[in-house]
Structure formats: C-alpha cells, structure tokens
Amino acid sequence: xxxxxxxxxxxxxxxxxxxxxxxxxxxxxxxxxxxxxxxxxxxxxxxxxxxxxxxxxxxxxxxxxxxxxxxxxxxxxxxxxxxxxxxxxxxxxxxxxxxxxxxxxxxxxxxxxxxxxxxxxxxxxxxxxxxxxxxxxxxxxxxxxxxxxxxxxxxxxxxxxxxxxxxxxxxxxxxxxxxxxxxxxxxxxx
Amino acid sequence: xxxxxxxxxxxxxxxxxxxxxxxxxxxxxxxxxxxxxxxxxxxxxxxxxxxxxxxxxxxxxxxxxxxxxxxxxxxxxxxxxxxxxxxxxxxxxxxxxxxxxxxxxxxxxxxxxxxxxxxxxxxxxxxxxxxxxxxxxxxxxxxxxxxxxxxxxxxxxxxxxxxxxxxxxxxxxxxxxxxxxxxxxxxxxxx
Numbered sequence: 083x084x085x086x087x088x089x090x091x092x093x094x095x096x097x098x099x100x101x102x103x104x105x106x107x108x109x110x111x112x113x114x115x116x117x118x119x120x121x122x123x124x125x126x127x128x129x130x131x132x133x134x135x136x137x138x139x140x141x142x143x144x145x146x147x148x149x150x151x152x153x154x155x156x157x158x159x160x161x162x163x164x165x166x167x168x169x170x171x172x173x174x175x176x177x178x179x180x181x182x183x184x185x186x187x188x189x190x191x192x193x194x195x196x197x198x199x200x201x202x203x204x205x206x207x208x209x210x211x212x213x214x215x216x217x218x219x220x221x222x223x224x225x226x227x228x229x230x231x232x233x234x235x236x237x238x239x240x241x242x243x244x245x246x247x248x249x250x251x252x253x254x255x256x257x258x259x260x261x262x263x264x265x266x267x268x269x270x271x272x
Numbered sequence: 273x274x275x276x277x278x279x280x281x282x283x284x285x286x287x288x289x290x291x292x293x294x295x296x297x298x299x300x301x302x303x304x305x306x307x308x309x310x311x312x313x314x315x316x317x318x319x320x321x322x323x324x325x326x327x328x329x330x331x332x333x334x335x336x337x338x339x340x341x342x343x344x345x346x347x348x349x350x351x352x353x354x355x356x357x358x359x360x361x362x363x364x365x366x367x368x369x370x371x372x373x374x375x376x377x378x379x380x381x382x383x384x385x386x387x388x389x390x391x392x393x394x395x396x397x398x399x400x401x402x403x404x405x406x407x408x409x410x411x412x413x414x415x416x417x418x419x420x421x422x423x424x425x426x427x428x429x430x431x432x433x434x435x436x437x438x439x440x441x442x443x444x445x446x447x448x449x450x451x452x453x454x455x456x457x458x459x460x461x462x463x
Contacts, residue, residue, distance in 0.1 A: 096369020
C-alpha cells in the first residue's frame with residue numbers, strides 16, 4: 083500500500099514540478115537573479131495553502147500529528163543551506179528538480195544527479211569526522227516550530243497563540259506575496 | 273480550452289495548487305516529502321554490492337561500518353538493504369512524473385527546453401563541456417550541503433516551512449543568502 087502511495091504522490095509531485103517549469107534551469111536561474119518570480123509565486127501559494135490546510139485538518143483530527151516530521155535546527159542547517167544555495171545557482175537544479183529533469187530527458191540534469199551522488203558520497207564518508215564539531219550544535223530549541231503542533235518533543239516558538247492563527251497569518255502573507263509578486267510572461271507559455 | 277494536462281507550463285496558480293496538493297497528500301497519508309536522503313541511499317546500494325559491511329542485518333535493527341549509514345539505529349542502512357521502500361520509490365516516481373510531464377503536451381508547444389538555457393549562453397558561452405562541468409560541480413555542492421543541513425529544497429524549504437519549522441526557515445535564509453548574489457553575478461547579462 084505504501085509503495086502504491088509512493089508511486090502516486092511521487093508521480094504527482096514530479097509531474098507538478100515539471101509543469102511548473104521547476105526542472106528547467108532557465109526558470110530557476112531567472113528566479114534567483116530576481117528576473118522572473120513565476121516559480122516563487124507557485125511555491126508560495128502551494129506552501130500557504132498546504133500549511134494552512136495541514137494545521138486545520140490536524141485540528142479536526144483528519145490528519146494525524148504523528149505524521150509530522152520536524153527537523154532539528156543546528157549550525158549545519160544554515161551552512162549546508164549556503165553550500166546548497168551555491169550549487170543551486172551554479173547548476174540551476176536542486177535534488178528534486180534534478181531528478182525530474184532526468185525524467186524529462188535533460189542530459190545536464192543527469193550530469194547534475196551524478197555530481198549529486200558524488201557529493202552525497204563525500205558527505206557520507208566525511209560524517210564521522212564532522213559529527214562532533216560545532217556544525218551539529220543545536221540552534222534554539224532544536225526541533226522547534228512557530229505554530230504549536232501538539233507534539234511534546236517539538237517546542238513551539240509561539241505557544242500562547244492558537245496554531246491555526248499563527249499558520250493563518252503565515253499563509254495569508256505567503257498567498258498575498260504570491261499574488262502580488264510580478265511574473266514576467268515573456269518566453270513563458272503560461 | 274486546452275486540456276490542462278497538455279499545457280507545456282502551467283499558470284503559477286495551477287502550479288501552486290498542484291504542489292500544495294502534493295505536499296498535503298504526502299503528510300496526510302504518509303510523511304512530509306523529502307528527496308536528498310535518497311542520493312545517500314543510492315550511493316549505499318552501489319557500495320553494498322562491493323562490501324558486505326555497508327548494511328548488516330542484526331536481530332532488531334540494521335547497522336553499518338559507515339557512521340552516517342549507521343546513525344539513528346541504522347535506518348539508512350536498512351533502506352540500503354531494502355530498495356523497495358516508500359522514500360526511495362517516491363523519488364523514482366518523481367522521475368516518472370517528470371517524464372510524463374515533459375511528454376504530455378500539444379503539438380504547438382512540442383519542443384524541448386533547450387539543453388543550454390538562453391541565460392546560460394549569454395553569460396557563459398555555448399560550450400556543452402562547460403555546462404556539464406558546472407552541472408556536476410553544482411550537483412556535488414547541492415547534495416553535500418543538503419546532507420550537512422539534513423534536507424534540501426524539498427525537505428527543508430517545502431516540507432519544513434509547511435510545518436512552520438525553525439530549521440526550514442534557517443535553511444531557506446542560508447540558501448537564498450548565497451544563491452541570489454551568486455546568480456546576480458554569474459548571470460548578470462541578458463533580460
């Protein structure tokens with residue numbers, strides 16, 4: 083059953099990324115050089131909608147909060163983000179869109195994925211010597227969220243405000259930003 | 273009206289809705305979306321062919337001679353030994369989704385996105401070798417960085433921010449703080 087879900091949801095996600103133009107490096111590069119916000123608008127809308135619905139449905143008991151998986155905040159998250167951002171700008175791909183690009187038949191995406199396998203291997207081998215360094219020092223409360231999740235191990239940074247209100251405000255800001263950001267239409271058959 | 277499945281690129285609102293539904297379905301039915309871990313898992317599967325210590329089955333859990341594959345009770349080692357698992361199949365299905373998405377289009381838009389993006393040619397020339405060299409280097413940096421951070425654009429930026437997690441926001445700040453200035457400099461020519 084889980085494997086069937088993996089195929090359906092993974093397929094939908096890959097299909098959506100392809101149709102959003104996310105697997106085309108031109109679209110990513112134009113977003114990063116602040117020329118075309120088509121993709122950023124799509125992502126902000128997707129995040130606003132899914133985040134709000136997630137907390138509403140958890141409140142109603144439709145989605146089990148046990149399905150959440152909040153990652154720890156540590157120094158390496160920011161530094162790793164910066165390293166990933168560098169490679170993202172250089173190549174125009176991130177791990178997900180690289181995989182989708184391979185599916186779409188892009189040779190540069192295939193080269194990106196091979197490079198990615200090399201980078202992942204380098205980290206796998208380097209991990210034992212990095213594990214005890216400052217890179218893994220936790221920031222703040224570690225596994226923390228802004229909105230209360232109802233899970234004890236995830237500290238909430240705004241635990242006095244109802245989660246739906248916190249997420250409602252975030253979703254509102256994201257959706258307004260998605261709506262107001264300029265999308266250049268030239269060259270894109272949207 | 274053209275069938276939406278055949279449009280080459282969706283309107284941003286359609287894309288946003290489809291991505292939002294993907295994020296929500298994943299967390300509602302299984303768990304939040306993530307991709308970058310599977311690069312380690314695939315490396316491990318290849319490595320496993322040549323070594324018997326990469327993924328060792330114990331009585332209750334898996335273990336590995338490699339500290340990273342061994343962490344969290346050998347959960348990565350377990351995935352390496354069992355290729356048919358949710359997260360790995362999910363990423364393979366994304367590849368299939370990309371294939372279908374690129375094939376389903378009308379005749380009028382039936383041309384592939386150029387192998388060399390226009391913005392690339394204008395700034396870095398038309399050498400394919402150079403493009404591949406940058407794609408390889410970029411890929412290595414992206415996956416090293418993502419594994420150090422414990423997630424990528426999917427796991428931190430999408431799934432993390434959806435759950436309002438602090439780590440998702442920190443990762444996003446780190447990524448854009450470097451990606452935007454580098455992109456502005458590298459691709460300064462062209463509209």
